Amino acid sequence: MVEQFVGKWTLTSSENFDDYMKAIGVSFATRQMGNMAKPDLLISVDDGVISMKSESTFKTTEIKFKLNEEFEETTADGRKTKTIVTLxxxxxxxxxxxxxxxxxxxxxxxxxxxxxxxxxxxxVAVRTYEKAA
Known part of the structure; x- marks a missing residue:
C-alpha cells in the first residue's frame, strides 16, 4: 500500500500552514522561511524501511522508519519528537x-x-503536492 506514495512530489499549494506552525510553537523567523519554502517530497521504500525526504532551498530533512515502530525524529523546526507512522x-x-x-x-x-x-x-493545514515527471 505504501508503494502509491513512492516518488518525487512537488508542493503546489499550502493552506493555513502559518497557523499550524504557530500552533506547534514555531518561531516567527522560522515560519517566514517555512512559508516561502516550496519543498519537494521524495518518498522511497527499501526492504520495508520507508524514507521521506523533504528538500527545499532552505533546508533538507529526512526520516527513515518502519511502519508501526516508534522512532526519534528531529523536525525541520528543531523539535525532538517521538514519532510513529501507521498505514x-x-x-x-x-x-x-x-x-x-x-x-x-x-x-x-x-x-x-x-x-x-x-x-x-x-x-488544520492542508498541503498539496503533485507528482514530478
Missing part, C-alpha cells in the same frame, strides 16, 4: 509527540495528488 485506510498517518503535545500529519493520494493534512488541536 490507516490507505493514509500514511504520522503522529509526533513532544513536551506533552501531539500533532498528526495525514498523507493520502487523491486524484493523483498527495495531500498532507497537518492537525494540531483545532488547527
Amino acid at each position: 490507516d485506510n490507505g493514509k500514511l498517518v504520522q503522529l509526533q509527540s513532544w513536551d506533552g503535545k501531539k500533532t498528526t500529519l495525514e498523507r493520502e493520494i487523491q486524484g493523483g495528488k498527495l495531500t498532507a493534512k497537518c492537525v494540531m488541536d483545532d488547527v
Whole structure:
C-alpha cells in the first residue's frame, strides 16, 4: 500500500500552514522561511524501511522508519519528537509527540495528488503536492 506514495512530489499549494506552525510553537523567523519554502517530497521504500525526504532551498530533512515502530525524529523546526507512522485506510498517518503535545500529519493520494493534512488541536493545514515527471 505504501508503494502509491513512492516518488518525487512537488508542493503546489499550502493552506493555513502559518497557523499550524504557530500552533506547534514555531518561531516567527522560522515560519517566514517555512512559508516561502516550496519543498519537494521524495518518498522511497527499501526492504520495508520507508524514507521521506523533504528538500527545499532552505533546508533538507529526512526520516527513515518502519511502519508501526516508534522512532526519534528531529523536525525541520528543531523539535525532538517521538514519532510513529501507521498505514490507516490507505493514509500514511504520522503522529509526533513532544513536551506533552501531539500533532498528526495525514498523507493520502487523491486524484493523483498527495495531500498532507497537518492537525494540531483545532488547527488544520492542508498541503498539496503533485507528482514530478
